[in-house]
Amino acid sequence: xxxxxxxxxxxxxxxxxxSIRTELFAPDQAFLDQHPDAxxxxxxxxxxxxxxxxxxxxxxxxxxxxxFTTKEVGKGTGLGLAMxxxxxxxxxxxxxxxxxxxxxxxxxxxxxxxxxxxxxPADSPSPSLSLADKTxxxxxxxxxxxxxxxxxxxxxxxxxxTAENGKVAVDMFQDNKDRIDLxxxxxNMPVMCGRDAYQHFIRIKPDIRVLVSTGYIMNEDTxxxxxxxxxxxxxxxxxxxxxxxxxxxxxxxxxxx
Numbered sequence: 166x167x168x169x170x171x172x173x174x175x176x177x178x179x180x181x182x183x184s185i186r187t188e189l190f191a192p193d194q195a196f197l198d199q200h201p202d203a204x205x206x207x208x209x210x211x212x213x214x215x216x217x218x219x220x221x222x223x224x225x226x227x228x229x230x231x232x233f234t235t236k237e238v239g240k241g242t243g244l245g246l247a248m249x250x251x252x253x254x255x256x257x258x259x260x261x262x263x264x265x266x267x268x269x270x271x272x273x274x275x276x277x278x279x280x281x282x283x284x285x286p287a288d289s290p291s292p293s294l295s296l297a298d299k300t301x302x303x304x305x306x307x308x309x310x311x312x313x314x315x316x317x318x319x320x321x322x323x324x325x326x327t328a329e330n331g332k333v334a335v336d337m338f339q340d341n342k343d344r345i346d347l348x349x350x351x352x353n354m355p356v357m358c359g360r361d362a363y364q365h366f367i368r369i370k371p372d373i374r375v376l377v378s379t380g381y382i383m384n385e386d387t388x389x390x391x392x393x394x395x396x397x398x399x400x401x402x403x404x405x406x407x408x409x410x411x412x413x414x415x416x417x418x419x420x421x422x
Contacts, residue, residue: 167309168249169213169272176217176270186212190275200259200275207278208258212271219266248380249274252402296412297322300344304334304362305351305378310401314349317405331357335365338373347374347412350395352386360386363393374415378403 166185173183190210197203253260253274264270301323305311308329315325326341328334331354338345348366352359359377366373377390380401391398396415399407 166211166213168246172246173213173215173217173270176215176219181216181269184212184214186214188212189278202257203259203275204277208275209278211274211276213274214269214271216269219268219270220262220264221266222264225262225264248401251380255400295322296409296416298324299346299412299416300324300326300341301412302326302328302334302338302341302345302348304328304331304348304354304359306330306354307351310351314408317408321409330354331359331362331365334362335369338366339369342370342373345373347376347416349376349378349408349412350390352377352379352384352390358386360390363390363395367394376411376415 170183170185177183188210190208192203192205192208197205249272250260253276256276258274258276260275261273262270263273296318299322301318303311303314303318303325304327305314306329311327311329315327318325326337326345328337333356334348334350335357338348350359350363354362359379363375366375375390375395376397376399377387377395378399378401379387387398396418397411399411
């Protein structure tokens, strides 16, 4: 939703209107024909619509491609909509986009509905390893992700350092290598990517614990970092319970060794 709204905002430099709607959707035959993997079951339909500049129909089919952007050089990575598409696919959903130049764009996301009463998840046991007094370096170029994760980790007693790209992270790690217990590392970042940063980290301190976290499914760069020795992978979006469990698991292995 954030990525869709940021794109909508950027399409309206002189102002406009963004609307977000949710509704139940029952697939008809036309929808099933258009999406062969769709099932005859209720979906939750999320619609994000803007009154911006719109998108030319010639480039509309490429709009979800990674690194494709209609923005000026230096003002877009071309990853926002690709991330949306990947997240929706991972949830067995579908994305459609319609746009009229000069009038706006409508993105529709169809997510499978739950056809039974939601079960209350069982309380998970408290982690055996306390995160209090652990120092964690967050390396991510998304300010909202960093802020959310930093606030959470500090709330459970961690000391947190942050870096917005790999180069800043390497410099910070060089100065603080003896007190950093774990690094949470994004892969796709400007200036220096996570893969290159990881190579610097293990040269500085070969036994540093690293949790790779990215919005993409397992790609070549992520696989390379894991094959080089990173201890874990967590795909965005994740819950705070997920991040606690993965950090605890990695640091517990370190303690056991």
